[in-house]
Amino acid sequence: MATPSPAQLRELALTEEExxxxxxxxxxxxxxxxxxxxxxxxxEHCSYKTSRRLLSQLSSKGPQVVVGPGENAGVVDLGDxxxxxFKIESHxxxxxxxxxxxxxxxxxxILRDVFAMGARPVAxxxxxxxxxxxxxxxxxxxxxxxxxxxxxxxxxxVPTVGGETxxxxxxxxxxxxxxxxxxxxxxxxxxxxxxxxxxNPVLLVGADTGRDxxxxxxxxxxxxxxxxxxxxxxxxxxxxxxxxCLMEACLELAxxxxxxxLQDCGAAGLTSSCAEMARRGGVGIRLDLDQVARRELxxxxxxxxxxxSQERMVLVVERGRVEEVRAVFDRWELRSDVVGEVIAxxxxxxxxxxxxxxxxxLPVLVDGFLPRHPASSRPADVVRDLSAPPVTAxxxxxxxxxxxxxxxxxxxxxxSWIYRQYDHQVGDDTVVLPGRDAAVVRLRxxxxxxxxxxxxxxxxxxxxxxxxxxxxxxxxxxxLTCLGARPLALTNCLNFGDPDREEVMWQLEEAVAGLAExxxxxxxxVVSGNVSLYNDLSGASIPPTPVVGVVGVVDDxxxxxxxxxxxxxxxxxxxxxxxxGLGGSELQRLLGGRVLGPxxxxxxxLEGRASEAVRQLVTERVARSAHDCSLGGLAVALAxxxxxxxxxxxxxxxxxxxxxxxxxxxxxxxxxGRYLLSVEPGSGGRMEEVCSAGQVPCFRVxxxxxxxVEIVGLAQIPLAAAAxxxxxxxxxxxxxxxx
Amino acid sequence: MTWRCGIAVFPGTWSERDCAHWVELAGGEPxxxxxxxxxxxxxxxVILPGGFAHGDYLRTGAIARFAPLMDAVRDHALAGGPVLGxxxxxxxxxxxxxxxxxxxxNSCLQFRCQSTHLRVEATRGPFLAGLEAGRILEMxxxxxxxxxxxxxxxxxxxxxxxxxxxxxxxxxxxxxxxxNPNGSLQHIAGVMNREGNVxxxxxxPERACEPLLGSEDGLHLLRAALALVGAS
Numbered sequence: 001m002a003t004p005s006p007a008q009l010r011e012l013a014l015t016e017e018e019x020x021x022x023x024x025x026x027x028x029x030x031x032x033x034x035x036x037x038x039x040x041x042x043x044e045h046c047s048y049k050t051s052r053r054l055l056s057q058l059s060s061k062g063p064q065v066v067v068g069p070g071e072n073a074g075v076v077d078l079g080d081x082x083x084x085x086f087k088i089e090s091h092x093x094x095x096x097x098x099x100x101x102x103x104x105x106x107x108x109x110i111l112r113d114v115f116a117m118g119a120r121p122v123a124x125x126x127x128x129x130x131x132x133x134x135x136x137x138x139x140x141x142x143x144x145x146x147x148x149x150x151x152x153x154x155x156x157x158v159p160t161v162g163g164e165t166x167x168x169x170x171x172x173x174x175x176x177x178x179x180x181x182x183x184x185x186x187x188x189x190x191x192x193x194x195x196x197x198x199x200n201p202v203l204l205v206g207a208d209t210g211r212d213x214x215x216x217x218x219x220x221x222x223x224x225x226x227x228x229x230x231x232x233x234x235x236x237x238x239x240x241x242x243x244x245c246l247m248e249a250c251l252e253l254a255x256x257x258x259x260x261x262l263q264d265c266g267a268a269g270l271t272s273s274c275a276e277m278a279r280r281g282g283v284g285i286r287l288d289l290d291q292v293a294r295r296e297l298x299x300x301x302x303x304x305x306x307x308x309s310q311e312r313m314v315l316v317v318e319r320g321r322v323e324e325v326r327a328v329f330d331r332w333e334l335r336s337d338v339v340g341e342v343i344a345x346x347x348x349x350x351x352x353x354x355x356x357x358x359x360x361x362l363p364v365l366v367d368g369f370l371p372r373h374p375a376s377s378r379p380a381d382v383v384r385d386l387s388a389p390p391v392t393a394x395x396x397x398x399x400x401x402x403x404x405x406x407x408x409x410x411x412x413x414x415x416s417w418i419y420r421q422y423d424h425q426v427g428d429d430t431v432v433l434p435g436r437d438a439a440v441v442r443l444r445x446x447x448x449x450x451x452x453x454x455x456x457x458x459x460x461x462x463x464x465x466x467x468x469x470x471x472x473x474x475x476x477x478x479x480l481t482c483l484g485a486r487p488l489a490l491t492n493c494l495n496f497g498d499p500d501r502e503e504v505m506w507q508l509e510e511a512v513a514g515l516a517e518x519x520x521x522x523x524x525x526v527v528s529g530n531v532s533l534y535n536d537l538s539g540a541s542i543p544p545t546p547v548v549g550v551v552g553v554v555d556d557x558x559x560x561x562x563x564x565x566x567x568x569x570x571x572x573x574x575x576x577x578x579x580x581g582l583g584g585s586e587l588q589r590l591l592g593g594r595v596l597g598p599x600x601x602x603x604x605x606l607e608g609r610a611s612e613a614v615r616q617l618v619t620e621r622v623a624r625s626a627h628d629c630s631l632g633g634l635a636v637a638l639a640x641x642x643x644x645x646x647x648x649x650x651x652x653x654x655x656x657x658x659x660x661x662x663x664x665x666x667x668x669x670x671x672x673g674r675y676l677l678s679v680e681p682g683s684g685g686r687m688e689e690v691c692s693a694g695q696v697p698c699f700r701v702x703x704x705x706x707x708x709v710e711i712v713g714l715a716q717i718p719l720a721a722a723a724x725x726x727x728x729x730x731x732x733x734x735x736x737x738x739x
Numbered sequence: 740m741t742w743r744c745g746i747a748v749f750p751g752t753w754s755e756r757d758c759a760h761w762v763e764l765a766g767g768e769p770x771x772x773x774x775x776x777x778x779x780x781x782x783x784x785v786i787l788p789g790g791f792a793h794g795d796y797l798r799t800g801a802i803a804r805f806a807p808l809m810d811a812v813r814d815h816a817l818a819g820g821p822v823l824g825x826x827x828x829x830x831x832x833x834x835x836x837x838x839x840x841x842x843x844x845n846s847c848l849q850f851r852c853q854s855t856h857l858r859v860e861a862t863r864g865p866f867l868a869g870l871e872a873g874r875i876l877e878m879x880x881x882x883x884x885x886x887x888x889x890x891x892x893x894x895x896x897x898x899x900x901x902x903x904x905x906x907x908x909x910x911x912x913x914x915x916x917x918x919n920p921n922g923s924l925q926h927i928a929g930v931m932n933r934e935g936n937v938x939x940x941x942x943x944p945e946r947a948c949e950p951l952l953g954s955e956d957g958l959h960l961l962r963a964a965l966a967l968v969g970a971s
Contacts, residue, residue, distance in 0.1 A: 426789075
């Protein structure tokens with residue numbers, strides 16, 4: 001084959017340098033199919049060639065960790081032989097092009113990652129980013145993504161128990177759709193995505209292989225003689241019914257000794273699943289493409305190897321036991337075909353029509369990529385913006401107006417418009433439903449349960465991506481703490497722009513460093529993750545958006561307090577840090593314009609101590625309600641506690657506000673590490689004792705009661721007005737026309 | 740002795756395990772019934788659970804009604820045996836013409852998962868016999884196609900024969916569009932056949948079987964049925 005042209009290489013996402021690197025390692029010129037396979041596996045998506053160096057900073061160590069990054073999902077030990085398996089993944093680009101199917105197949109993909117480990121999925125969560133809902137096109141995209149997430153989860157019967165959504169014009173061109181799945185498996189049933197045992201058959205099960213999802217343009221389509229080849233949409237279409245059957249069949253087999261390894265066909269289809277399974281087992285795989293069931297005629301080996309048709313799994317089965325495995329798939333009316341076998345040579349050998357059409361050594365295919373180290377630099381305007389004071393003098397609203405506007409901001413408001421479209425109860429195990437700081441799924445036959453949350457960096461990440469990532473981790477920990485949960489481990493999804501832009505690379509470096517620091521400080525091992533780069537449109541990158549999913553354990557799923565105040569006369573305490581930063585705050589977003597000023601302060605040591613103290617107070621049930629202060633600061637958190645409990649409150653803050661701030665920082669500043677707790681009047685002593693022992697600041701700030709949410713001397717709003725504002729935030733915006 | 744509750748499993752069914760849990764809490768013995776088989780394995784009572792049988796392709800319940808198992812369910816129902824269809828099971832019973840009417844797309848055109856209040860309208864048949872008329876039950880719904888529809892003359896007939904089993908209502912039993920989550924005609928949440936032994940309902944009683952899950956009201960239906968099976 002002649003040296004491919006730069007245009008041909010670009011179609012494969014390979015550089016000239018990478019091509020030469022391939023030729024050098026192979027000692028020959030790769031053919032078209034081989035080049036396509038190399039291009040796919042050396043892509044950022046499969047190889048993490050840009051981010052891998054940074055990700056090595058994240059520690060996956062901890063006594064609870066059973067499986068760290070590198071497999072389909074991370075696994076932690078819950079004790080008594082029960083394991084929890086979880087991962088988060090992005091499906092940003094497909095969702096921007098075709099929101100329903102893009103989001104749906106994102107859910108389908110993360111579910112397969114979890115049941116590929118033998119775990120039964122018990123919870124789904126989503127983290128979403130869109131532009132402003134004042135824009136009809138954004139309302140459309142948002143509505144359709146929610147429909148897509150719901151469609152897949154609802155059909156397959158896995159509850160979507162939580163999530164977070166954030167709207168900002170910066171995501172106008174690039175929405176983000178991250179989906180997280182949590183599953184449970186008993187230790188003996190845990191599966192690995194590995195090929196072993198020379199001569200063992202390799203099976204492809206589930207959907208037929210079609211031309212759908214072959215990334216961008218196929219290599220074939222750049223061949224002049226095949227120029228008329230029809231191009232298929234790059235977004236796959238999901239079939240949750242088929243996946244439900246596939247899931248049940250795979251879980252039925254999870255306990256069987258006939259099954260050696262299981263892996264889903266995700267990005268780069270058969271190429272990556274077979275290559276990765278074989279590489280992990282130190283063996284090779286020979287595939288006969290004539291045995292692959294196809295959806296359409298005339299598919300080339302290239303198309304078969306790189307098809308991303310959904311709902312397919314690859315199995316390695318013990319020799320001689322194929323029939324008993326196939327019987328399970330037959331019963332679920334699923335196709336299963338022996339498409340290859342495990343070989344001793346560490347190669348991926350592909351034959352078609354009796355001819356060997358590709359033969360690639362796995363060390364080259366999987367690990368032979370060129371690591372990339374793009375240059376990075378901190379953009380000058382960030383330095384300038386950071387030192388600018390946040391504009392609070394120019395706030396045109398009274399404190400009451402600002403308060404109600406914040407409550408009605410879709411970023412703070414009631415999210416039931418979203419989660420009432422998700423089946424969040426199937427399974428009979430969702431003990432704390434969506435709409436709270438975190439969701440809780442009970443563990444059958446035990447007192448304890450899983451608390452799960454997903455949180456992401458907001459606007460302050462633009463100012464300081466390192467702190468943004470840390471704030472995301474801190475918020476996740478606070479959300480679990482409010483329910484009395486002990487965080488166990490973390491999964492992350494790094495959503496960034498084009499790393500070849502120096503400022504994006506800087507953001508990525510900073511955010512990963514911040515993530516690593518926060519996880520180390522808060523003793524959270526990182527057990528799985530995903531990187532989504534190139535989230536750009538017309539030269540504009542999204543803000544750096546690390547999203548973290550954290551799984552924790554609540555010792556007793558009974559009587560977990562909520563955020564809502566419980567009884568008039570109860571004492572309200574503000575626990576934790578003080579901080580009144582308005583840089584990158586929700587208030588600033590409402591005012592429009594640039595993200596300016598220093599982002600909220602964060603003291604990770606204090607964050608850890610506060611979490612300990614609050615967890616103890618919640619676990620002892622001293623706290624009758626617990627909620628953390630996040631977007632919109634103390635005032636928004638207080639109003640939420642009131643609305644949730646249908647009770648007013650009177651709060652006095654010690655520091656007098658100074659003009660021109662007027663109390664804006666005090667009320668709406670988003671300083672980290674703060675909680676609002678309420679306790680019975682007689683429990684104030686215990687409250688103060690626990691905080692003092694934990695060296696955590698704790699202020700008695702007021703009492704529950706009345707019809708007003710009042711911060712004495714500053715602002716007061718009627719409870720009913722607060723409730724109405726919260727309710728209309730998203731639902732009200734969605735009443736407008738949808739394109 | 741423990742009464743056997745057969746739980747139908749079609750490809751795409753997802754609340755069979757929830758139903759089994761519910762049956763156990765009510766004191767029954769759950770037995771899974773595979774769609775491709777033709778027998779009820781000695782079940783005294785049959786539950787068609789929620790889910791998306793056969794992907795709900797074509798139309799909800801339209802393919803499932805042809806399952807071999809449905810022949811046995813029909814025989815059981817026609818012989819007076821208790822049959823309960825929940826959510827997708829209700830849709831299947833309507834398609835199988837064991838219950839009148841049809842379930843259409845929610846009037847809001849969106850899936851809905853939320854808690855609802857239900858008013859007990861009829862107190863005959865195995866599932867409601869133990870309850871008093873007007874009693875308010877709380878249980879969640881979870882469906883995209885739950886808007887009950889029947890032609891006007893059939894609707895009149897249903898009301899006349901006391902076949903409307905449950906209606907969506909407010910916390911105090913009041914009727915109103917604001918309490919009707921899917922636009923069902925006459926706020927209908929559940930109907931029974933004329934004999935009363937076949938009940939179909941969109942809400943999920945199996946999700947309301949423990950205080951920890953927010954309600955225990957779903958247990959009443961099954962306990963009543965099991966007591967009746969025991970007495971006969």
